[in-house]
Amino acid sequence: MACRGFFECLLKLLNFVLTVAGLAMVGYGIYLLVEWMRISGGGGGAPPSPAPPAELLMFGRPMLTAVALGDGGSFFDKLPKAWFIYLFIGVGAIIFVISLFGCIGAATRNTCCLCCYAFLVILLILVEAGAAAFIFFDESWKDVIPVDKTENFDVMYDFLKENWEIARWVALGSVIFEDYTSILRVSRIHKHMHI
Structure with missing residues (x-):
């Protein structure tokens, strides 16, 4: 019985942390959107002056908000300029x-x-697995990422390339942890339905 109480507290704590993280992401995203609107001149369109294709609009955290302003024919070029936000x-x-x-x-x-x-958690895990499979098997995602003038992306990518074995084990551990907590949730639901 003590184990049940422990997992219940762990589930509450994990969900509280995820709730705060979700709110923090929304808040920071709104801050980035307001900054982007302020820098780009208000509207949701392009900045007031035409920019060369290789130039970037940078604000906030460079890795999260580097937006390519060049013209092109890909799907990502047709998205709003602040698509990542x-x-x-x-x-x-x-x-x-x-x-x-x-x-x-x-x-x-x-x-x-x-x-x-x-x-919803199972659906989220399936979407994460699909996104990971897309990134792993389709190498064209590297071409879609905007150029990072700060070169932070290149440093991070090189670090992951050098430490790929560790990154794989960490990713596997997080997936196993998510699956284990999902199984605990489902078993907890099953117990409550029969009480």
Whole structure:
């Protein structure tokens, strides 16, 4: 029984941390969007002066907000200029909503909330696995990333290349941890349904 209480507290703590992280992502994304609007001249379109294709608009954290202003024909060139900021806010909102279901479900022991939470976590894991498979098998993602004048991306990419074995084990460990907690959640839901 003590183990059950421990895992319940661990689930509540993990969901609280994820809720705060989701809110922080949304807040920081809104800050970045406001800064981008201020720098680009207000509207959601291009900056007031035409920029050469190789030039970048940089603000906030360089790795998160380097936006290529060049003209091109790819899908990513047709997206709004602040597409990464919108994606960042969206991911933060999704994490917030999922972890909120987990917090409410764990605190009230509501079976409906816990079932919805388990479904959303499994869906999130599948999306993460799909994104990881896309990045791993499709090498064209390197061409889509905007040029980083600070070269922080190159430093990070070289570091990961040198320490690829460690990065793989860390990624495997996090996936196993997510799967294990998902199984615990589902088993907890199953126990509550039969009580």
